[in-house]
Amino acid sequence: MKGKFNTFEGCEGVGKSRQIRLLEEYLKDNGIKYYLTREPGGTAISEQIRSVILDGNNAEMTDECEALLYAAARVQLIKQEIEPRLKNGELVFCDRYVDSSLAYQGKARGLGYEFVKRINSYAFKNAMPDLTVFLNLSPKDAFLRKGGVDGTDRLELSGAAFHDKVYEGYLELAKTYRDRFAVIDASGTKEQTHAKIIAALKAKGII
Numbered sequence: 001m002k003g004k005f006n007t008f009e010g011c012e013g014v015g016k017s018r019q020i021r022l023l024e025e026y027l028k029d030n031g032i033k034y035y036l037t038r039e040p041g042g043t044a045i046s047e048q049i050r051s052v053i054l055d056g057n058n059a060e061m062t063d064e065c066e067a068l069l070y071a072a073a074r075v076q077l078i079k080q081e082i083e084p085r086l087k088n089g090e091l092v093f094c095d096r097y098v099d100s101s102l103a104y105q106g107k108a109r110g111l112g113y114e115f116v117k118r119i120n121s122y123a124f125k126n127a128m129p130d131l132t133v134f135l136n137l138s139p140k141d142a143f144l145r146k147g148g149v150d151g152t153d154r155l156e157l158s159g160a161a162f163h164d165k166v167y168e169g170y171l172e173l174a175k176t177y178r179d180r181f182a183v184i185d186a187s188g189t190k191e192q193t194h195a196k197i198i199a200a201l202k203a204k205g206i207i
Helices: 016-029 044-054 063-087 098-108 113-119 121-126 139-146 160-176 190-203
Strands: 004-010 035-038 091-095 131-136 181-185
Touching (some): 004 098, 063 091, 131 160, 181 190
């Protein structure tokens, strides 16, 4: 029996971490077993790659290097954790996944979707999500709610135009992959957004 693989996506500051915490509380309260991981990260090797990617001192990192580092961290996570758990029938949630690379590197960095798909071919062939929860909130509104930019995060420091492009990329992906994307209006309260996420998971037969 194959497990269910689900991912969370959204622009910086959209409230993903908060919503994932609320989901964990719901799953625990209802006795639903699950495994939660994140990208980049989730394994010792992938976490080391994460620290390099997000280090604000690495301003000279090329766009291609950034995309390849994400792909490297991803395939390690897939083979070490995600695939074995799905084969074991587990319910898996991941904070960000390949759609982040498509939106951030493919669209906003201008590398193109096809380049990102090529270097992430293993993910596309072997471990695509059953459901992708996209928290839909513009970068402007997200940063206002978040309280500004994190000065130590290299990606958050990329500028407003970059983050607008990321958002455009996500909206395009939601149309392209409409069968697996659940677009959640994240402009309301955290409780309202949480309720919408639970409803989407139930509608897809995930929980």
